[in-house]
Amino acid sequence: MDDKILRTTRELIDEAGYPALTVDQVAARAGVGKAAIYRRYTSKAEMAFAATMYEQQLPPLSGTGSLHGDLLALVRAFHLRMATPAARQLAPALISEIAVNPGLDARFQDTFLAAEQALFAEIIEQAVARGELAGAVAPAMAHLLLLGTLASALYIINLPVDDAMITDLATAATAGITALADRHHSDPGSRGRPG
Template identity: 85%
Template structure:
């Protein structure tokens, strides 16, 4: 992944057709999965309400991609657990911010 992903990102940047295909297939599938996970968490009462799946995806993917490709850290199970915990806290905070006001009343949209 450390060798393939940077090359793919570079090619996506200069190839609009590949960019669209990547967005419409890989990223769309991942964001759909995130939407399902978020819906289940809301149904279980673990989130105050839905959050944008693209934002949730960014919180998870951005941290991992930075560790792998920018900071060049070794990614092990402990790091993945820590990143997942941090992303979960961020997603929970977003849900709370978007769906709760002081006193627990829903914010008007």
């Protein structure tokens, strides 16, 4: 049933765009009740987000052997999801809804963002183990430096994001994460602060 709901949502977005999408349409075409949809998703925006950007598992870690390589592989994988026409329609609507819906905000933080930050935690842990980083950096800060910047470029500034820019984003995030690790390692008083 989950697959049917998400597949139908994608079809309807492709046909008429996100603004025209309704839960009623998804339920009717998928042959499920609206209650079944609302048991899974708190809103149209969450359902559409799951269908367009998180219909698959998060990308596995590439294990490139370097912090920069791992971040570059990750940002390339996320760019493929985040740059689709459906995602570009949906992301601003979702951001707007999260701003006024504390329940959706909490759910988004606990599901999608927590899973993404777990990937960053693993990348950072491996970089520390290899000796590339002087110490740990908060996964939320690494997430912000890389994917927050990509989201801003795609959804707010509307920049044309190509592979050269993606490589630059990974390079900048690597430098930022390395600088934060160095600062936290050399300043023991900063270790308790986030970031």
